[in-house]
Amino acid sequence: MDKAFELLGDYVGEQWGMVTARQAKSLGIDAVTLYRLKDAGFLDLVRRGVYVATSAAVHRHQAEQAAWLALRPGIWAWEREPLDPDDGVLSHDTAARLHGFGELVESEIAFTVPRRRTSRDTDLWFKIDDGLTDEDVTLADGLPVTTMLRTVCDLLDQHIDGSHIATIIREAVEVGQLRLDTLADRIAPYARRYRVRPLTGTALLEHLLEQIGLTIDDLATRPRPGKRTSSGADALVAATALAHLGGLGPTDDLRKSLRESVAPATAGISAYLLDAMQHNPALEDLRKSMHAIANPAGEELSRALATFALQGPGGEELRRQIARSVAAGPPLTALPRQDASRDKPDANDD
Known part of the structure; x- marks a missing residue:
């Protein structure tokens, strides 16, 4: 049971803490072991054939997430294409x-x-x-x-x-x-x-x-609720994300929302991006910095993040994690750039 739960932990984090019985079977975990994990309090049954780790935070849309997973219970979430004939x-x-x-x-x-x-x-x-x-x-x-x-x-x-x-x-x-x-x-x-x-x-x-x-x-x-003036940090982080996401086919909506976030009419980093990343622990610092943008004190943190993403050694991993959070397909290993010359900052960079 311990080995099975440890093995599941490597996968359920990418699926809102959930796993289907068929997915577990593909990992070599049979129905009896799943039942024992449930009986021991490690798993809960969300809907027929779909389990959730009890250690995972209960998401407000858990019912919809479980229903979507159940449409194609043998396929992992990151391998699915929404417009596939067998999907929905x-x-x-x-x-x-x-x-x-x-x-x-x-x-x-x-x-x-x-x-x-x-x-x-x-x-x-x-x-x-x-x-x-x-x-x-x-x-x-x-x-x-x-x-x-x-x-x-x-x-x-x-x-x-x-x-x-x-x-x-x-x-x-x-x-x-x-x-x-x-x-x-x-x-x-x-x-x-x-x-x-x-x-x-x-x-x-x-x-x-x-x-x-x-x-x-x-x-x-009509004025928009909570509308505020776009800050330099908004534009900086949005532009940074755009630079790293350029050319990724599955992220057209993300790029669009980020472009809109730079405009004063839709100031602030798009909630779309935050939603897309909220289940990825590796992006906790990024999420915190984006939330902090609403605060003047968050501008310095946002600038530091942008500098890290553009120049730091962890930039490639950051780009990979963002792509993995929003792409319909499997995790990408190489992310194309719009302008390869931006890899190395020069004297004209801000």
Whole structure:
């Protein structure tokens, strides 16, 4: 049992402290040993076929994480591609909740899947749609979920109450995860469903916002909660991360969020990056420094971190850990740079 638990420890840290029975079997740990580990208090059963180490912190989205792992129980999380024909992406009201928006009452965990699939678990709901693209999928707490733009479209397709959708739109726009102009273009096909005239996305958006006492102009000029001025440390750390992540295909959303974080309109390091890394103990110092940016006292720490990442001997490991936290595929061993000349600082460097 001790050897089995030690072996599991090398893997569960990359999966929110969880392991499936099939994954454990691939390591040579049989069902009897798993049962004994559970009986001894080392493991808990989260859902059928999915266990969590009792020493792991209970995550707020543990139910969704376990459900996603159970979709492909024999494959490790870091080996999975969200758009694989055998995989699925969390969507609809589940995606809204994972993004932290709205107050939809959720009784099931919703997945969008490219082909028909069934489950004996009554708390799972599947929407068949093979039209998802990379632009429709992002990460939330390490899970593949539909973007807020795609999520709003999915909710409109379900004909969810307009006031609920309007609340989600307002909250997402206020924190910079939705653009009103882009949203209006995408939701035009749903205007007829909500009996809006004319049949345009702008008219539908006005109709939805009206139900919570807002107009498009109101929302466009509404100050964002907690907005502050972008600091030099924000830009420095964001630019550093961009420099090291340049060229990584699986991290397009991360690069985009970091670029936005440099802009005054979306000041501060993106919460997306923090969420993507929150289960990686190796990045504890990086997370602390990013949280500290909100404090003037954190600027010196952030600068030190940036210098370390650019010039220090641990820079390569830092880049590898960031890539491993956000990439859909297995850990990368070589990370391409946008500009190889930046490897060695010169006299013109700040």
